[in-house]
Amino acid sequence: MKQFHSYAITRWFFCLTLLISAMAGAQVSENTQTQAPVCWESADCGLNHQPVQNASYKIDSTLLPLNLSKNTYSGYYTGNFSGLITAIHNRLMLSDTSGHMIFMNGDTFVETGFPPIPKTNVTLRDIKYIEKFDSLFACFHYQDNTDSTHHTSLGRLQFNKNTPVDNLKWSFIYDANHKEVQPDNCVFDVSDTKIYFIIGSLREGPAELPYAQDKGSSLGKSYVLDLPTGKTKLLSTGHRMSLGILARKNGQVWFTENGERGGDKLSFLQSGQNYGWPLKISGTRYFRFSKSATKDPVKDLRADSTAFTEAVYSWLPSIAPSALIELTDFHPDWDGDLLMGSLKAQSLYRIHLADKHIHSIEQIYIGQRIRGIHQTGKEIVLTTDEGTLVSVSVDTQRLDLNTALPLIPGGSLLSLCVNCHSFTQPDVTSAFGPALSGVYGRNIAMHNFAHFSDSLKKKSGIWDEATLTSFLLDPQSFAPGTTMKIGVKLKPDEVRKIVDFLKMLK
Numbered sequence: 356m357k358q359f360h361s362y363a364i365t366r367w368f369f370c371l372t373l374l375i376s377a378m379a380g381a382q383v384s385e386n387t388q389t390q391a392p393v394c395w396e397s398a399d400c401g402l403n404h405q406p407v408q409n410a411s412y413k414i415d416s417t418l419l420p421l422n423l424s425k426n427t428y429s430g431y432y433t434g435n436f437s438g439l440i441t442a443i444h445n446r447l448m449l450s451d452t453s454g455h456m457i458f459m460n461g462d463t464f465v466e467t468g469f470p471p472i473p474k475t476n477v478t479l480r481d482i483k484y485i486e487k488f489d490s491l492f493a494c495f496h497y498q499d500n501t502d503s504t505h506h507t508s509l510g511r512l513q514f515n516k517n518t519p520v521d522n523l524k525w526s527f528i529y530d531a532n533h534k535e536v537q538p539d540n541c542v543f544d545v546s547d548t549k550i551y552f553i554i555g556s557l558r559e560g561p562a563e564l565p566y567a568q569d570k571g572s573s574l575g576k577s578y579v580l581d582l583p584t585g586k587t588k589l590l591s592t593g594h595r596m597s598l599g600i601l602a603r604k605n606g607q608v609w610f611t612e613n614g615e616r617g618g619d620k621l622s623f624l625q626s627g628q629n630y631g632w633p634l635k636i637s638g639t640r641y642f643r644f645s646k647s648a649t650k651d652p653v654k655d656l657r658a659d660s661t662a663f664t665e666a667v668y669s670w671l672p673s674i675a676p677s678a679l680i681e682l683t684d685f686h687p688d689w690d691g692d693l694l695m696g697s698l699k700a701q702s703l704y705r706i707h708l709a710d711k712h713i714h715s716i717e718q719i720y721i722g723q724r725i726r727g728i729h730q731t732g733k734e735i736v737l738t739t740d741e742g743t744l745v746s747v748s749v750d751t752q753r754l755d756l757n758t759a760l761p762l763i764p765g766g767s768l769l770s771l772c773v774n775c776h777s778f779t780q781p782d783v784t785s786a787f788g789p790a791l792s793g794v795y796g797r798n799i800a801m802h803n804f805a806h807f808s809d810s811l812k813k814k815s816g817i818w819d820e821a822t823l824t825s826f827l828l829d830p831q832s833f834a835p836g837t838t839m840k841i842g843v844k845l846k847p848d849e850v851r852k853i854v855d856f857l858k859m860l861k
């Protein structure tokens with residue numbers, strides 16, 4: 356870890372140095388001064404990086420047809436990317452866990468030039484730019500070099516568009532010393548003048564008094580910080596590992612939490628509550644059927660179930676919930692709903708609330724481990740562990756047609772194919788055939804379907820108009836021995852319609 360951080364910081368300095376030299380036309384030197392302002396407005400400020408790879412396709416949710424596009428950025432970010440995403444005046448900004456931040460510039464990236472957080476062994480956990488405070492806030496852990504203590508801290512970088520990059524300076528508005536214990540994650544959201552945050556505690560700590568239950572420890576707790584006074588107040592105890600917190604417009608604060616088996620939950624924060632970890636959990640323990648908190652019976656006896664606040668909802672089996680946002684001005688059918696990411700289930704969850712109750716939850720499969728979610732206007736951007744940015748928007752064209760996949764005009768022929776192929780979930784294989792959404796432009800037999808015939812695997816090239824047409828007109832003569840049997844002989848005009856449709860699905 357230590358090695359990685361110093362590598363990341365060195366690399367950051369390298370990039371910064373390059374940036375400075377490019378902008379000032381000066382010799383490479385870490386002392387070079389420049390008065391370039393923070394740059395988010397112009398398209399060509401800073402360094403451009405390699406264009407990212409793009410793949411796009413369409414899926415249906417229950418209420419809305421969606422356009423998805425996946426852009427690979429992992430080639431640029433070799434560091435420990437944990438999907439941190441925010442936007443500064445509508446320009447998307449990403450950060451790796453060391454605090455190296457970049458702006459998205461169309462399909463490319465530009466350096467922000469923001470200074471690194473001036474602490475040692477920094478692990479950045481959450482970032483958010485809040486326009487009304489002209490500030491980028493960050494929640495991070497660091498280990499103090501002088502006494503090896505572990506800390507969780509909230510930092511603030513305040514600037515406007517005229518602030519020279521050189522004048523940017525982090526200030527710190529909260530610091531908790533966990534001594535020798537490493538904290539597990541930290542998430543925050545800002546509402547009005549308050550910052551709500553949760554410090555995670557996967558580690559249980561001493562059986563007599565686990566960290567998350569010990570009011571003398573800041574691990575496994577939620578807090579509220581009042582920005583004008585700088586005062587922090589303990590809100591709740593018994594938290595395990597939260598990857599998402601949301602201060603809703605109506606004042607409610609909701610959070611997601613990763614439990615053990617079936618302990619993944621969604622709840623709202625209330626002052627004075629104890630959410631139970633590790634004495635009472637919603638699910639069971641790893642590799643066991645028991646809900647019992649530990650092997651230690653003394654601790655189980657202490658678990659007075661009435662003392663703990665139940666989750667509003669728990670998932671069985673676990674889905675590993677991550678970021679949480681509230682949709683605003685996206686589409687009337689979704690506005691006001693929460694959108695939650697998940698790592699394990701690789702899906703988005705649209706959660707329709709009725710005050711503090713959950714009315715319905717819709718799972719929308721994306722096929723990658725979703726970590727961060729950000730809505731800018733009519734676009735929702737997801738960051739994934741696979742190193743992609745997934746953009747989700749409403750397919751207004753198909754919404755106007757009011758016809759779901761695959762029955763849209765020209766698509767009805769596809770009823771021949773749906774028994775074996777999925778048209779909505781590009782990464783999902785059925786036992787019978789590879790997914791066909793995204794097939795246009797894809798390499799032949801390169802989907803993660805496990806049962807391609809040797810005959811199709813031997814083919815090189817991509818699925819385009821010519822290859823699709825000859826395959827569908829006569830599968831056996833295109834790839835002798837192929838295991839695909841459509842069941843009917845398609846006519847040339849039918850094949851043309853199908854190919855047009857597959858093209859449109861891209």
Ligand code: HEC
Nearest residue numbers: 771772775787788789799800802807808811837838839841
């Ligand atoms: C009975 C099941 C079945 C039906 C029906 C079927 N397919 Fe297939 N399809 C397969 C199988 C199996 C494969 C893999 C063939 C192989 O490996 O030789 C395949 C492969 C394909 C591929 C190549 C995918 C890739 O990633 O390389 C395309 C394109 C395709 N099918 C299109 C269609 C279309 C369009 C229809 C409907 C008109 C259709 N299929 C109907 C089973 C089916």
